Amino acid sequence: MSKILIRGAKVLGGEPQDVLIDGSVVEAVGTGLSEEGAEVVDAAGKVLLPGLVDLHTHLREPGREDSETVLTGTRAAASGGYTAVFAMANTFPVADTAGVVEQVYRLGQQHGYCDVQPIGAVTVGLEGRKLAELGAMHESAAGVTVFSDDGKCVDDAVIMRRALEYVKAFGGVVAQHAQEPRLTEGAQMNEGVVSAELGLGGWPAVAEESIIARDVLLAEHVGSRVHICHLSTAGSVEIVRWAKSRGIDVTAEVTPHHLLLTDELVRSYNPVYKVNPPLRTQRDVLALREALADGTIDIVATDHAPHPHEDKDCEWAAAAMGMVGLETALSVVQETMVDTGLLDWAGVAERMSSKPAEIGQAKGHGRPVSAGEPANLMLVDTEYRGSVDPAGFASRSRNTPYEGRELPGRVTHTWLRGKATLVDGKLT
Numbered sequence: 355m356s357k358i359l360i361r362g363a364k365v366l367g368g369e370p371q372d373v374l375i376d377g378s379v380v381e382a383v384g385t386g387l388s389e390e391g392a393e394v395v396d397a398a399g400k401v402l403l404p405g406l407v408d409l410h411t412h413l414r415e416p417g418r419e420d421s422e423t424v425l426t427g428t429r430a431a432a433s434g435g436y437t438a439v440f441a442m443a444n445t446f447p448v449a450d451t452a453g454v455v456e457q458v459y460r461l462g463q464q465h466g467y468c469d470v471q472p473i474g475a476v477t478v479g480l481e482g483r484k485l486a487e488l489g490a491m492h493e494s495a496a497g498v499t500v501f502s503d504d505g506k507c508v509d510d511a512v513i514m515r516r517a518l519e520y521v522k523a524f525g526g527v528v529a530q531h532a533q534e535p536r537l538t539e540g541a542q543m544n545e546g547v548v549s550a551e552l553g554l555g556g557w558p559a560v561a562e563e564s565i566i567a568r569d570v571l572l573a574e575h576v577g578s579r580v581h582i583c584h585l586s587t588a589g590s591v592e593i594v595r596w597a598k599s600r601g602i603d604v605t606a607e608v609t610p611h612h613l614l615l616t617d618e619l620v621r622s623y624n625p626v627y628k629v630n631p632p633l634r635t636q637r638d639v640l641a642l643r644e645a646l647a648d649g650t651i652d653i654v655a656t657d658h659a660p661h662p663h664e665d666k667d668c669e670w671a672a673a674a675m676g677m678v679g680l681e682t683a684l685s686v687v688q689e690t691m692v693d694t695g696l697l698d699w700a701g702v703a704e705r706m707s708s709k710p711a712e713i714g715q716a717k718g719h720g721r722p723v724s725a726g727e728p729a730n731l732m733l734v735d736t737e738y739r740g741s742v743d744p745a746g747f748a749s750r751s752r753n754t755p756y757e758g759r760e761l762p763g764r765v766t767h768t769w770l771r772g773k774a775t776l777v778d779g780k781l782t
Contacts, residue, residue, distance in 0.1 A: 362399075363401070373402060380727050413470070415427075421662055432768045434765060440473050444504060444506075449491075473501065473529070499526045500529055502530070530566075530569050581604070586609075606651045612639065625674075653705050658677075661753050684734060707719070732767065735764045740764065742760075
């Protein structure tokens with residue numbers, strides 16, 4: 355593999371430097387590096403970050419290839435600056451055995467636009483009644499370390515306790531979709547003023563908060579690790595903050611859409627805004643931003659949830675829940691966190707690369723931009739501003755809430771172990 359010299363990039367948003375890639379690793383970082391024999395990338399004015407890592411992606415394969423495949427999903431990931439994604443288990447069949455997680459893992463290896471680490475189901479069939487083959491999935495070629503029934507809550511406290519005990523033996527983590535099912539029966543949107551005015555079934559914040567409170571206490575009791583998926587309310591922030599103050603081993607994620615959008619958008623009855631957990635209030639949005647800035651919320655995860663148009667282009671009540679997010683995540687984070695002064699680019703790198711890689715044990719990802727490290731990198735033009743056009747997405751689905759919305763930032767290059775997967779905004 356030839357050498358690549360990234361010339362004049364602002365590494366983590368700092369002073370301009372040159373970064374020399376030799377094969378799959380970073381050979382040198384400095385100023386005035388020799389470009390002899392190297393392909394030169396002019397990065398003047400652009401920010402260089404370690405490749406992003408998404409701890410919460412739905413790739414849909416096997417079973418729902420009409421929504422997404424490992425190939426199209428990883429192409430979308432590379433377009434968004436990601437070099438590794440964790441694929442959720444709610445596929446058909448469910449990824450609850452060593453065989454299915456190995457299939458997803460090998461599909462990721464085969465397509466190569468980013469690394470794919472399968473997430474194993476906590477319970478058989480996501481049914482919440484019997485633990486899945488956690489040990490076998492961990493010992494498989496996929497080496498699963500994160501387990502989740504995402505899409506459904508592990509609502510049985512005994513099952514959740516047993517899962518926490520089981521994964522503790524090999525340093526794994528249970529990622530909980532916090533949704534008390536009895537409190538959300540028939541729920542269509544956030545419970546509040548807007549739901550009352552529209553006459554739509556309300557989804558109360560306490561349905562999320564009560565599960566988080568239970569699970570951090572279970573994690574403390576067991577001495578295990580729990581991760582909270584797509585945290586969405588101000589109350590949830592306070593519970594996680596309290597748990598961390600007690601030394602409980604809990605981490606949490608927030609999605610880009612929960613950092614920007616509110617339940618006021620549901621007044622349009624456009625199903626593109628229907629998501630689980632639902633869009634909340636402006637008060638919640640501001641609390642989530644503050645918590646991400648101060649570290650109470652550890653990471654940003656996309657919850658990339660592709661759906662074919664027929665599952666979204668219908669009446670609100672019948673529409674599927676979810677939004678695509680891999681190709682717009684960094685732009686939304688720039689809009690809500692960087693351009694508002696809440697985070698600098700080094701903080702973005704921590705919350706979108708190094709910390710998710712640490713939580714999921716993604717080897718070789720989230721590493722510092724320094725000599726000897728794997729060349730998993732991405733370059734973003736932070737001065738760019740443009741309207742979102744889903745027609746240009748690499749994802750198979752187009753269910754974005756940002757169509758026509760102007761957002762900042764554009765990923766121009768992505769490198770996976772020194773191999774360019776995105777060049778000048780175009781997939782290789």
